[in-house]
Amino acid sequence: MSETLQWLALARGTLDRVAERRKDDAWVEAAWADPRTRVLVIERGQSLVHLESGPALLLLSPTDVPDGDRYLLGVDEDGIAYFAVAGPLPVIEGAEKAGIRRVGALLDDQDSGLLTHAVALEHWHTTNRFCPRCGGPSELAAAGHVRLCPADGSEQFPRVDPAVIMLVEDDDERILLARGPQWPEDRRSILAGFVEPGESLEQAVAREVREEVGLSVRDVRYLGSQPWPLPQSLMLGFFARADGDLELRPDPEEILDAAWYTREELRTAIEAGRIVAPGPLSIASQLIMRWYGGELPNMPPF
Ligand SMILES: [Zn+2]
Numbered sequence: 550m551s552e553t554l555q556w557l558a559l560a561r562g563t564l565d566r567v568a569e570r571r572k573d574d575a576w577v578e579a580a581w582a583d584p585r586t587r588v589l590v591i592e593r594g595q596s597l598v599h600l601e602s603g604p605a606l607l608l609l610s611p612t613d614v615p616d617g618d619r620y621l622l623g624v625d626e627d628g629i630a631y632f633a634v635a636g637p638l639p640v641i642e643g644a645e646k647a648g649i650r651r652v653g654a655l656l657d658d659q660d661s662g663l664l665t666h667a668v669a670l671e672h673w674h675t676t677n678r679f680c681p682r683c684g685g686p687s688e689l690a691a692a693g694h695v696r697l698c699p700a701d702g703s704e705q706f707p708r709v710d711p712a713v714i715m716l717v718e719d720d721d722e723r724i725l726l727a728r729g730p731q732w733p734e735d736r737r738s739i740l741a742g743f744v745e746p747g748e749s750l751e752q753a754v755a756r757e758v759r760e761e762v763g764l765s766v767r768d769v770r771y772l773g774s775q776p777w778p779l780p781q782s783l784m785l786g787f788f789a790r791a792d793g794d795l796e797l798r799p800d801p802e803e804i805l806d807a808a809w810y811t812r813e814e815l816r817t818a819i820e821a822g823r824i825v826a827p828g829p830l831s832i833a834s835q836l837i838m839r840w841y842g843g844e845l846p847n848m849p850p851f
Pocket residue numbers: 680681682683684685698699700701702703
């Protein structure tokens with residue numbers, strides 16, 4: 550298991566992010582004035598979506614959107630610019646509010662990338678209004694990709710929290726699935742946790758597995774990543790081989806149930822309704838399917 554994952558629901562963006570244009574005010578204003586420009590309105594992680602056709606994001610002209618913070622998301626291969634505006638969602642017939650959890654896996658590649666980028670920036674701006682150096686209010690800059698403190702000139706960049714998620718396999722091709730404390734009784738997934746300061750990704754994988762279920766691992770290998778702006782993570786997917794004693798000692802504060810599954814046992818448990826596996830939005834589902842060798846039965850649409 551070494552080839553990286555091919556399809557990840559939230560890692561499919563297709564636009565050129567044109568980072569070199571973000572501080573070019575004349576270029577940004579000209580793009581905003583261009584009637585071909587498309588705008589995604591974003592409000593608390595939700596946008597307007599046509600559910601019947603696709604689904605697909607409802608993109609508006611710059612003249613049709615509410616006032617609000619503007620984020621330059623990128624440019625497509627035809628030279629059309631895409632922005633997000635943070636503001637109240639207009640009422641438009643045939644369109645519904647939806648967020649990443651509902652449509653992130655169902656949108657096409659470009660729309661999935663637009664929504665993921667916009668949701669991440671909106672959350673960051675909403676929760677980082679003050680300068681961490683002096684405490685004064687900061688201002689949006691660089692077309693939404695920087696916050697600038699007018700008092701001391703310091704710049705803040707959008708924050709992303711790395712988290713590792715790992716498929717742990719034993720020497721008999723069984724994988725470890727567990728239930729987190731807040732999850733429904735039948736929900737199972739692979740282990741995951743945030744990277745701590747001063748540790749590598751591989752060290753984080755080994756530490757989390759040891760803390761959560763008391764196992765040692767070896768042969769830790771990277772398999773792919775996707776942004777997870779719910780609210781601000783980057784999920785880094787790994788494979789790890791259980792090493793030595795296979796007895797599971799779950800930490801009761803983090804894990805309510807943990808067990809080893811063969812492919813047959815997992816298929817049977819899902820088909821019997823005893824287990825609900827992660828949906829296609831998550832990198833967890835793609836890691837499990839890589840091991841399983843195809844789609845799991847009863848896969849939910851998102
Ligand atoms: Zn400051």
